[in-house]
């Protein structure tokens with residue numbers, strides 16, 4: 001019997017727990033934790049993501065501050081805003097929604113965010129801390145993927161984990177987290193040879209590729225845990241569209257011990273960990289563990 005790893009339900013449980021902790025923080029410090037979200041331009045998907053982040057931040061009792069800049073703004077405009085938010089003592093967490101317009105170098109912007117407020121965990125200081133196993137702010141989607149894998153099996157030690165994808169925001173940090181869980185980790189990517197054969201050796205398979213329904217039954221060792229990070233919109237014959245993951249769920253689920261759905265798997269967990277990172281950043285900034 002395959003277990004469905006329900007990210008929507010787990011995220012709701014996390015938010016309820018966080019709401020209590022946020023209330024305790026506010027009672028102790030006279031204000032709730034505050035998250036600033038910066039949105040540049042008109043990308044429709046980014047607008048949807050930011051709206052969800054802002055709404056859920058408020059729902060757990062945190063303060064949410066949204067800043068919007070025009071698509072034509074300069075890198076200097078955006079850096080000036082980041083500097084101001086870095087310097088604002090009332091702001092605990094700060095994220096700049098990606099992607100950014102072509103005239104802005106995303107790395108320069110991410111590197112400018114105060115690592116102590118970097119709730120996306122993308123700053124090189126936080127990436128470095130994750131790599132060497134020091135506490136820091138860890139990217140949210142990888143934390144969500146790990147939490148769902150641990151729902152399937154609380155102790156992942158000794159498993160062979162294969163992560164498909166080597167991006168800085170998903171693949172690499174997922175691999176680092178699984179290494180910390182004492183998995184034996186293989187990172188696969190677009191140049192990996194015999195990808196399906198390699199994946200068939202995985203006890204835990206994480207797909208973070210960005211290609212719809214790419215992982216088929218041929219990639220799966222029977223009894224594997226399958227975590228699908230992909231979010232892809234595909235066109236349907238009737239002119240509508242639907243969201244699918246990187247995994248062909250219908251073909252893979254019967255073989256897997258446990259699998260995440262898309263939507264309703266890793267996606268909701270990402271925002272839940274953004275809220276959790278914001279509370280953590282606020283507590284650390286005030287000298288609490």
Ligand code: NAD
Nearest residue numbers: 141165166167170189190208209210229230231266267270
């Ligand atoms: P990316 O494009 O930066 O990286 C994709 C990775 O997949 C690359 O490392 C590449 O080597 C690998 N890849 C591409 N084609 C491949 C192939 N044919 N065979 C093997 N490997 C291949 O993407 P990303 O930012 O890491 O995102 C990956 C997916 O996760 C996307 O679908 C994205 O929408 C999704 N995502 C979801 C969340 C969430 O909240 N659930 C958050 C971030 C990203």
